[in-house]
Amino acid sequence: MVTPRSRLIAAALILLGALVPARAAAQFLLVPMDDEQRNHLKAYGLTYNAIKDGLRAEWFLNYRGGSFLLPDAADVRRRAGLDGVTVEPMSAARLGAIRAEIAGGNMDAIPLEKAPRVAIYTPPNAPPWDDAVTLALRYAGIEYATVFDEEVVRGDLAKYDWLHLHHEDFTGQFSKFHIAYRGAPWFIQQVQSAQTLAQQLGYPNPPALKKAVAERMRQYVDNGGFLFAMCGATETLELAMAGFDVDIAGNFADGTPVDGNADAKMRWVRSFAFANAHLEQSPFVNAQSDIDGHQVNVPGRRQPLGTFTLFSFSAKFDPVETILVQNHRTVIPDFYGVTTSFMRRVLKPGVSVLAEEEGAPWTKYLHGNYGKGSWTYLGGHDPEDPQHGIGNPPTDLSLHPNSPGYRLILNNVLFPAAKKKPLKT
Amino acid sequence: MRSRSARRLGLALSLLLVSLARAGAQQVTGAEQRGLLLEQDEKFREAAAAYRAALATAPGSVMALLGLERVYAQLGWPDSLVPVLERAIAAAPREPALRAAQIRTLRSLGLTDRVHQAFERWTRDMPGDAGPYREYARLLLQDGQLRTADSVLQRARTRLGTGRGLELEQAQLRAAMGEWALSATSWYEALERAPYLEQAAILSLVATPLEMRPAVRRDLLAAGRNVAARRVLAALELHWGSPQDAWRMLRDLPRDTATFSAWSEFARRAEEAEAWTVVRAALEALLRAQPTPDLALRAARAALHGEDPEAALGLVGLAERGLDSAEAAVVTLPMRLEALAALGRAAEAQRTLDAYAAHATPELQRRQRAIVAWAWVRAGDVARARALLGNDATAEASEVTGWLSLYSGDLAGARRTLRVRGRATPELVTALALLARTKADTSAATGNAFLTLARGDTLRAAVAFEEAAVSLDDARTLLIAVAARLHAATRDDARAMLLWSELATRDAEAPEAPEANLEWARALRRAGKHADAVQRLEHLILTYPNSALVPQARRELDLARGAIPRAS
Numbered sequence: 001m002v003t004p005r006s007r008l009i010a011a012a013l014i015l016l017g018a019l020v021p022a023r024a025a026a027q028f029l030l031v032p033m034d035d036e037q038r039n040h041l042k043a044y045g046l047t048y049n050a051i052k053d054g055l056r057a058e059w060f061l062n063y064r065g066g067s068f069l070l071p072d073a074a075d076v077r078r079r080a081g082l083d084g085v086t087v088e089p090m091s092a093a094r095l096g097a098i099r100a101e102i103a104g105g106n107m108d109a110i111p112l113e114k115a116p117r118v119a120i121y122t123p124p125n126a127p128p129w130d131d132a133v134t135l136a137l138r139y140a141g142i143e144y145a146t147v148f149d150e151e152v153v154r155g156d157l158a159k160y161d162w163l164h165l166h167h168e169d170f171t172g173q174f175s176k177f178h179i180a181y182r183g184a185p186w187f188i189q190q191v192q193s194a195q196t197l198a199q200q201l202g203y204p205n206p207p208a209l210k211k212a213v214a215e216r217m218r219q220y221v222d223n224g225g226f227l228f229a230m231c232g233a234t235e236t237l238e239l240a241m242a243g244f245d246v247d248i249a250g251n252f253a254d255g256t257p258v259d260g261n262a263d264a265k266m267r268w269v270r271s272f273a274f275a276n277a278h279l280e281q282s283p284f285v286n287a288q289s290d291i292d293g294h295q296v297n298v299p300g301r302r303q304p305l306g307t308f309t310l311f312s313f314s315a316k317f318d319p320v321e322t323i324l325v326q327n328h329r330t331v332i333p334d335f336y337g338v339t340t341s342f343m344r345r346v347l348k349p350g351v352s353v354l355a356e357e358e359g360a361p362w363t364k365y366l367h368g369n370y371g372k373g374s375w376t377y378l379g380g381h382d383p384e385d386p387q388h389g390i391g392n393p394p395t396d397l398s399l400h401p402n403s404p405g406y407r408l409i410l411n412n413v414l415f416p417a418a419k420k421k422p423l424k425t
Numbered sequence: 426m427r428s429r430s431a432r433r434l435g436l437a438l439s440l441l442l443v444s445l446a447r448a449g450a451q452q453v454t455g456a457e458q459r460g461l462l463l464e465q466d467e468k469f470r471e472a473a474a475a476y477r478a479a480l481a482t483a484p485g486s487v488m489a490l491l492g493l494e495r496v497y498a499q500l501g502w503p504d505s506l507v508p509v510l511e512r513a514i515a516a517a518p519r520e521p522a523l524r525a526a527q528i529r530t531l532r533s534l535g536l537t538d539r540v541h542q543a544f545e546r547w548t549r550d551m552p553g554d555a556g557p558y559r560e561y562a563r564l565l566l567q568d569g570q571l572r573t574a575d576s577v578l579q580r581a582r583t584r585l586g587t588g589r590g591l592e593l594e595q596a597q598l599r600a601a602m603g604e605w606a607l608s609a610t611s612w613y614e615a616l617e618r619a620p621y622l623e624q625a626a627i628l629s630l631v632a633t634p635l636e637m638r639p640a641v642r643r644d645l646l647a648a649g650r651n652v653a654a655r656r657v658l659a660a661l662e663l664h665w666g667s668p669q670d671a672w673r674m675l676r677d678l679p680r681d682t683a684t685f686s687a688w689s690e691f692a693r694r695a696e697e698a699e700a701w702t703v704v705r706a707a708l709e710a711l712l713r714a715q716p717t718p719d720l721a722l723r724a725a726r727a728a729l730h731g732e733d734p735e736a737a738l739g740l741v742g743l744a745e746r747g748l749d750s751a752e753a754a755v756v757t758l759p760m761r762l763e764a765l766a767a768l769g770r771a772a773e774a775q776r777t778l779d780a781y782a783a784h785a786t787p788e789l790q791r792r793q794r795a796i797v798a799w800a801w802v803r804a805g806d807v808a809r810a811r812a813l814l815g816n817d818a819t820a821e822a823s824e825v826t827g828w829l830s831l832y833s834g835d836l837a838g839a840r841r842t843l844r845v846r847g848r849a850t851p852e853l854v855t856a857l858a859l860l861a862r863t864k865a866d867t868s869a870a871t872g873n874a875f876l877t878l879a880r881g882d883t884l885r886a887a888v889a890f891e892e893a894a895v896s897l898d899d900a901r902t903l904l905i906a907v908a909a910r911l912h913a914a915t916r917d918d919a920r921a922m923l924l925w926s927e928l929a930t931r932d933a934e935a936p937e938a939p940e941a942n943l944e945w946a947r948a949l950r951r952a953g954k955h956a957d958a959v960q961r962l963e964h965l966i967l968t969y970p971n972s973a974l975v976p977q978a979r980r981e982l983d984l985a986r987g988a989i990p991r992a993s
Binding site for chain 2: 081300394
């Protein structure tokens with residue numbers, strides 16, 4: 001909220017700025033992130049690459065949709081021009097006025113210091129176009145490395161600040177696609193590759209390997225890493241971590257049926273977000289558990305899509321949550337995924353709900369801390385393709401440069417760059 | 426002034442009266458008729474009073490009740506209908522229209538629990554009837570409550586022992602739930618009972634995702650499935666961009682009335698989709714079975730659009746059978762002349778025109794002369810084309826005359842007469858841009874270049890435009906750009922790239938420079954030189970930031986960098 005006092009300060013600073021002799025060039029570039037911005041997604045790439053090049057940046061939380069402040073450098077202007085990113089030259093006096101406005105309202109300025117080292121967990125040779133995060137990073141021009149089971153088991157995760165998981169099934173059951181696709185060549189090849197890789201890495205079957213991978217990811221977060229997961233990876237990672245020593249995979253995946261007492265044996269203390277979920281044990285029902293509210297692949301249970309609303313947080317007291325919901329829209333159309341949403345009743349205490357569908361029993365976007373690190377889950381597959389199916393053409397983000405859904409992904413990528421400020425308690 | 430909606434309502438009400446009277450389905454009472462007339466005059470309060478009076482004497486009157494429902498909706502009093510409905514249902518408990526109106530009304534008031542209660546009461550009162558399940562499921566589908574709709578339909582199957590009468594709702598539900606193959610089956614079953622649902626089936630199934638289409642095809646083509654299913658599938662294939670597959674669905678059907686109807690409908694849809702090859706195939710198949718001049722003429726038009734003027738001529742011949750010369754001059758002659766013009770058979774076109782001259786009106790003759798003039802242009806004889814038009818100053822003739830001036834190198838004459846009349850073709854846009862750019866009044870080389878292009882010789886036209894550029898300095902860059910575009914169109918990327926690069930580097934101030942950079946970059950990308958393409962595009966965006974081509978350049982840049990999928 002803008003108070004009379006902050007207005008006075010702002011006016012004084014503007015007057016002061018008018019008295020200072022004008023300088024030849026602006027000293028800063030403001031990257032507005034409200035409706036004035038022509039390309040929101042590339043604005044994140046501009047900021048990321050400025051930090052990577054050693055420039056100091058700031059994130060003005062809740063100021064004009066979560067704007068960025070960058071130094072007025074030739075390279076920054078050039079890149080903004082090439083990418084069609086709107087920038088506004090900013091004098092020191094004008095900046096002073098903005099800072100006063102930020103100080104007086106539910107806003108904050110967060111320094112962005114170090115470009116995070118980004119890794120995406122994806123199978124080798126996977127096309128980059130079936131994963132919303134990869135699409136977003138490539139479009140924004142943010143560099144990333146890819147890792148898969150071999151690298152994770154080897155301990156390579158320690159090299160990265162940020163790890164993304166998409167629709168991998170960490171229960172090792174191939175998203176139960178055998179129900180619909182068991183004769184499809186791509187599915188047969190996927191199963192064979194997974195079995196071969198498991199044996200090469202010393203595991204008896206894919207479920208055993210995936211559980212080991214999930215355990216490494218749990219340790220990665222525990223040791224300070226940041227994990228961002230979407231779609232089916234959210235739910236199955238939780239199941240794999242909690243079911244570390246329980247047979248939760250069906251006969252078709254590991255040769256033995258699911259432990260009939262699996263629900264009771266799950267150790268939810270090991271998971272990040274959920275507790276007391278019920279496993280879907282039937283091999284003929286395309287769902288993993290009752291965590292997902294929408295159950296898109298189970299005809300009798302499938303729920304229609306609505307819209308989800310981003311919560312508003314206190315920028316000065318909850319900067320992390322505020323960063324993750326920076327957007328120029330607060331209500332966003334929902335989109336399906338293998339896991340679309342997260343039922344409220346299975347959330348652990350302490351989990352921050354960042355977005356939910358009003359009146360529905362599910363949530364959409366979650367965040368929490370675990371050990372020294374933190375994690376974020378976003379349900380659904382592709383924010384701009386609400387009913388994306390296998391074989392559908394990939395999303396062309398040049399047609400969606402202002403996508404509010406994709407902004408949520410990119411908020412997460414820049415989040416580890418933010419310097420933590422001591423809370424004003 | 427009465428609104429259009431009021432006129433429509435009036436028409437509908439009149440039709441209702443007539444149909445009721447004809448069918449004798451229900452005696453229209455005086456009060457009901459008065460209500461209808463008042464409603465037609467938009468006197469809704471008075472109409473409501475009339476309908477209420479009718480219901481006072483006959484509480485179960487469907488006509489009065491539905492009239493009251495309409496006028497209460499207009500007056501914003503839907504809640505007043507609830508007690509009236511209760512009385513009506515008590516009077517005529519087995520009347521489905523009253524039950525459906527009750528469910529509709531309660532739903533419009535947002536009384537969800539009471540909707541459900543009304544549905545339950547209906548099922549109890551009429552245990553063997555599919556009506557309650559159908560109406561309730563429809564409302565639930567409209568509200569997106571798929572799971573509840575599914576439960577209702579499952580319950581109907583259990584209670585009634587069959588899904589008959591609920592196929593439409595089942596089909597819509599399956600589609601909404603993404604169960605496309607099951608939806609296709611349900612739609613087929615619905616079509617068996619109600620063929621008029623064909624369009625609804627197509628609209629529903631057209632949203633089938635790519636990976637589910639094989640299952641829908643398989644299901645619609647399952648053994649025993651007949652013309653109805655194939656008609657739907659053919660329309661779907663057209664929508665999905667596979668016109669040849671669409672025609673394959675229908676072409677081998679047994680020759681009977683149903684098949685001919687399917688072919689005719691398919692040809693109409695394909696004409697809308699401008700899928701000319703299959704339009705022609707379908708019409709030719711129909712022609713073999715039921716030859717008519719109209720079909721032959723439509724097939725000829727399809728052949729002409731499909732760039733097969735030779736075939737078009739043959740079909741025009743079929744269309745002419747049975748027509749006398751006077752009829753042919755009006756019905757088929759324009760098409761014959763267009764086909765001959767496209768083939769460059771100018772002398773034959775001229776002879777044909779002369780032969781029919783006695784049968785055409787002066788207006789028709791003028792239009793036909795313009796077509797034949799184009800035939801002479803196509804044949805390279807501008808003088809004959811000009812002679813044919815003479816001093817004709819009508820719009821059709823002026824357009825051709827403008828082009829003829831340009832072809833002769835008379836730029837001043839072309840500047841006076843060449844205008845956009847109707848659709849602006851790329852050639853016309855280029856010609857007008859040239860005439861606006863240059864101050865020269867004559868240029869034989871330029872005229873020759875445009876004439877060569879009009880004759881359809883793109884390769885030689887490209888060279889001719891390069892030669893014209895040498896002689897017309899103030900339009901040099903424009904002519905070079907045209908030459909480069911033509912070289913690219915003939916897949917001579919090497920020559921096109923050379924011209925684009927010259928324009929981009931030597932004529933950086935020219936209006937064509939941004940286009941040159943963009944096309945040069947595109948050619949580089951096609952040649953796999955992505956780094957060079959990126960450099961060129963960056964140069965374009967940064968040097969000409971206000972160019973209208975910058976958005977295209979940014980997209981090309983994304984493609985060259987691999988930032989967006991290539992297939993898109």
